[in-house]
Amino acid sequence: MPIIEVDGLTKTFRSRERASGLRSRLQALVAPRYREREAVKHISFSLEAGEVLAFIGPNGAGKSTTIKMLTGVLFPSSGRVQVLGMTPWQRRRVLAYHISSVFGQKSQLWYHLPPRDTFDLLAHIYELDMQAYRKRREFLIEVFDIADYMDTPARKLSLGERMRCELAAALLHGPELLFLDEPTIGLDVIAKQRIRDLIGQLNTEEGVTVFLTSHDAGDIEQICRRAIVINRGEIILDTPVARLKRDYLKAKTIDLLLDKPVETLLLTDQASGHQYLHFQTDTEGIRILTAKGRALKLEIDMTRHPLEPIIAALMQHCHIIDMTIADPPMEDIIATIYREKGREEMSYEGQDVTQDSLAIGVEE
Numbered sequence: 001m002p003i004i005e006v007d008g009l010t011k012t013f014r015s016r017e018r019a020s021g022l023r024s025r026l027q028a029l030v031a032p033r034y035r036e037r038e039a040v041k042h043i044s045f046s047l048e049a050g051e052v053l054a055f056i057g058p059n060g061a062g063k064s065t066t067i068k069m070l071t072g073v074l075f076p077s078s079g080r081v082q083v084l085g086m087t088p089w090q091r092r093r094v095l096a097y098h099i100s101s102v103f104g105q106k107s108q109l110w111y112h113l114p115p116r117d118t119f120d121l122l123a124h125i126y127e128l129d130m131q132a133y134r135k136r137r138e139f140l141i142e143v144f145d146i147a148d149y150m151d152t153p154a155r156k157l158s159l160g161e162r163m164r165c166e167l168a169a170a171l172l173h174g175p176e177l178l179f180l181d182e183p184t185i186g187l188d189v190i191a192k193q194r195i196r197d198l199i200g201q202l203n204t205e206e207g208v209t210v211f212l213t214s215h216d217a218g219d220i221e222q223i224c225r226r227a228i229v230i231n232r233g234e235i236i237l238d239t240p241v242a243r244l245k246r247d248y249l250k251a252k253t254i255d256l257l258l259d260k261p262v263e264t265l266l267l268t269d270q271a272s273g274h275q276y277l278h279f280q281t282d283t284e285g286i287r288i289l290t291a292k293g294r295a296l297k298l299e300i301d302m303t304r305h306p307l308e309p310i311i312a313a314l315m316q317h318c319h320i321i322d323m324t325i326a327d328p329p330m331e332d333i334i335a336t337i338y339r340e341k342g343r344e345e346m347s348y349e350g351q352d353v354t355q356d357s358l359a360i361g362v363e364e
């Protein structure tokens with residue numbers, strides 16, 4: 001039986017329109033005007049126990065609103081949801097014993113208390129058996145390697161240390177389902193990797209089902225096996241992460257600052273006018289986005305070229321002073337999904353769909 005079942009879930013927010021000017025404000029007092037916003041539009045999906053799902057989309061797509069409905073914090077406008085066989089907004093208290101949420105942007109640890117005290121409080125809130133609680137706490141302290149931070153007030157911990165304590169706190173009552181909202185936001189590369197490894201370990205060793213939202217493609221690629229993409233309240237793609245990687249996360253951009261002018265490394269194809277690196281043997285799949293002064297920006301098609309040989313080749317011709325590697329922005333991924341979907345529909349319906357009509361719905 002699926003652990004989450006969502007059928008035709010919709011949430012429309014109704015908010016009062018703000019009036020400007022004295023006359024309009026007075027009018028609004030007598031006859032207020034309301035604006036409706038459909039944050040989630042008739043979405044349906046299900047999640048099996050043990051799955052690790054990335055629920056992704058650009059800002060304002062409806063991710064948090066969906067999570068709030070799945071955890072019983074918000075009532076939907078319409079639709080049906082079953083989480084562990086319960087309707088979340090009707091059985092929120094009972095459900096709380098079986099699920100947990102961690103928000104990267106919002107701490108659940110008491111700010112002035114050391115994690116040990118927060119853990120004790122949570123044990124009381126969840127009415128845990130004290131002996132079982134102590135055993136579980138010691139186990140989590142070891143797995144999350146947080147013994148050194150247990151007696152330091154949460155406000156004095158680094159973000160990475162705090163996140164490990166947050167995750168351990170969320171798991172004290174042994175939830176079957178874990179909602180993670182941007183769990184690695186603001187963390188450095190090493191702390192991110194640590195959190196990702198721990199989430200993977202939880203899933204494989206404890207069988208915890210994970211529902212994760214993130215803007216970080218690394219979280220999605222490394223933790224999740226399935227991805228649902230939501231845009232403007234609608235699900236536009238539900239696919240294995242391997243396919244998402246192959247089709248939509250294949251290009252990475254590398255921003256480089258070199259020790260010498262970039263032009264010394266470039267050749268220009270006379271016929272096409274295209275620039276390429278003079279040591280490039282395969283000119284397909286490496287695009288020069290910017291080449292100015294000592295700054296070079298490349299777009300690499302990862303399905304054609306692994307990054308390491310390109311960096312190694314560059315380092316044979318110059319020194320790299322600084323480098324950042326980035327995944328395509330979510331907006332680009334969404335635009336590509338719409339383009340692909342448009343193509344599929346075109347070939348399916350045999351209709352002529354223009355590029356402009358395919359771009360409908362993409363956030364500006």
Ligand SMILES: Nc1ncnc2c1ncn2[C@@H]1O[C@H](COP(=O)(O)OP(=O)(O)OP(=O)(O)O)[C@@H](O)[C@H]1O
Pocket residue numbers: 013014015037038039057058059060061062063064065066
């Ligand atoms: N309480 C509210 N009242 C009115 N509109 C709201 C409310 N909460 C959310 N919205 C609107 O609903 C839409 C979806 O918001 P939501 O927070 O679910 O997006 P999100 O995908 O989580 O975005 P982000 O990645 O920025 O957190 C947005 O347009 C937002 O402005």
